[in-house]
Amino acid sequence: MPRAHTAIWRDPALPQVESRRACHSRACYKPHSHPTFSIGAVDVGHSRFEGAGKGQERLGPGTLVMVPAHRVHACNPDPGQAWSYQMLHVDAGWLDALREEAGLAGYGSAEPARICREPGVYRQFTALNTLLFSQATPAEKQAALVAFLCDIDVRAYAPLTPAPSLAAPTLHRLLATIEAQGPSHLSLDALAQEADLGRYQLIRAFRAATGFTPHAYLLNARVNRGRQLLGEGHPLAQVAYQLGFADQSHFQRVFKAHVGVTPGQYRQG
Numbered sequence: 688m689p690r691a692h693t694a695i696w697r698d699p700a701l702p703q704v705e706s707r708r709a710c711h712s713r714a715c716y717k718p719h720s721h722p723t724f725s726i727g728a729v730d731v732g733h734s735r736f737e738g739a740g741k742g743q744e745r746l747g748p749g750t751l752v753m754v755p756a757h758r759v760h761a762c763n764p765d766p767g768q769a770w771s772y773q774m775l776h777v778d779a780g781w782l783d784a785l786r787e788e789a790g791l792a793g794y795g796s797a798e799p800a801r802i803c804r805e806p807g808v809y810r811q812f813t814a815l816n817t818l819l820f821s822q823a824t825p826a827e828k829q830a831a832l833v834a835f836l837c838d839i840d841v842r843a844y845a846p847l848t849p850a851p852s853l854a855a856p857t858l859h860r861l862l863a864t865i866e867a868q869g870p871s872h873l874s875l876d877a878l879a880q881e882a883d884l885g886r887y888q889l890i891r892a893f894r895a896a897t898g899f900t901p902h903a904y905l906l907n908a909r910v911n912r913g914r915q916l917l918g919e920g921h922p923l924a925q926v927a928y929q930l931g932f933a934d935q936s937h938f939q940r941v942f943k944a945h946v947g948v949t950p951g952q953y954r955q956g
Contacts, residue, residue: 690711691709691710691711691712691713691769692709692710692711693707693708693709693710693712694707694708694820695707695708696819696820698825698828700825701825701828701829701832702778703777703778703781703782704775704776704777704778704819704832705723705775705776706773706774706775706776706816706819706820707773707774707775707776708771708772708773708816708820709771709772709773709774710730710731710771711731711769711770711771712764712769712770712771712772713764713768713769715763715764716761716762716763717761718737718738718759718760718761719759719760719761720756720757720758720759720760721754721756721757721776722756722757722779723756723776723777723778723779724753724754724755724756724776724777724778724779724782725753725754725756725774725775725776725777726751726752726753726754726774726775726777726812727751727752727754727762727772727773727774727775728749728750728751728752728772728773728774728809728812728813728816729746729747729748729749729750729751729770729771729772730748730770730771730772730773730813731748731770731771732748732764732765732768732769732770732771733745733746733747733748733764733765733768733770734746734762734763734764734765734770734772735762735763735764735765736752736760736761736762736800736802737760737761737762738752738754738758738759738760738761738762738799738800739752739760739799739800739801739802740799740800744802745765746762746802749804749806749809750802750803750804750809751802751803751804751808751809751812752800752801752802752803753800753801753802753803753839754800755798755799755800756779758799758800760800773812773813773816775812775815775816775819777832777836782836785833785836785837785886785887786837786840788885788886788887789837789840789885789886789887789888790885790888791837791840791841791844801843803839803843808839808842811835811838812835814831815831815832815835818831819831819832821940822933822936822937822940823937824870824871824873824933826871826872826873826874826875826902827870827873827902829875830875830886830890830900830901830902831900831902833875833886833887833890834887834890834900837887837890849895850888850891850892850894850895851884851888851891851892852892852895852896853882853892853893853895853896857882858896860881861878861881861882861893861901862904864877864878864881865878865901865904865905865908866905866908868905868931869930869931869932870902870905870906870909870930870931870932870933870937870941871931871932871933872931873901873902873905875889875890875901875902878901889901906941906945907945909930909931909932909941910941910942910945910946912930913926913930913938913942913950914946914953916929916930917950917953917954918954920954923935923938923939923950923951923954926938926950927939938950
């Protein structure tokens with residue numbers, strides 16, 4: 688029988704968010720509430736959820752629940768069974784300020800919990816949580832958090848208006864700023880200020896113009912430059928340093944995620 692285990696992620700650089708992963712858990716919870724906005728996801732098994740205003744609902748793998756702050760709820764595995772789940776907690780004040788900045792103020796704040804069974808949203812949430820537990824930079828994690836939280840509000844509540852357009856001079860200026868930064872130093876706040884947009888509106892506008900978020904664009908550009916340098920025979924440690932990665936292992940993880948092989952395998956091949 689698989690052993691139950693739980694992992695909790697926190698980072699003093701991102702005090703507004705905390706995440707948990709629980710595997711093969713049989714723990715049960717009485718009805719309770721959190722001072723945070725919470726998102727739970729069922730990975731394996733089934734659970735019984737109360738708090739969505741529809742009595743008790745059975746949740747299967749790939750289902751998300753989004754619980755406003757102070758909303759009483761309970762989520763427990765089927766009787767006698769284990770389940771695996773993820774749980775994200777976001778500071779309610781920080782989220783309210785983000786929603787106001789993005790033009791989404793008031794959405795979801797006074798409603799029952801929401802249940803989402805869309806596979807794409809589950810995949811996005813899992814990718815976000817994987818990023819939070821990784822060695823990615825706090826700036827990259829915050830940008831992904833901003834994008835995901837606002838995306839789910841837009842999907843649930845707000846008719847999707849066209850993304851703001853970036854004038855060619857503004858886009859070129861942003862690209863130059865991004866490409867001049869190391870992955871550890873790129874600031875979503877600074878880019879938004881340079882474009883005179885909110886953080887989420889910048890992400891939407893930049894995605895519409897390039898197909899990437901700003902952080903994803905930078906990592907993709909760094910990987911392409913890394914392929915060139917490795918192909919020229921430069922040592923791996925030198926390439927990682929030249930491209931601005933915090934350490935060699937971070938570069939290796941990013942490179943493999945983009946290319947499918949490690950930098951060493953790419954250079955040998």
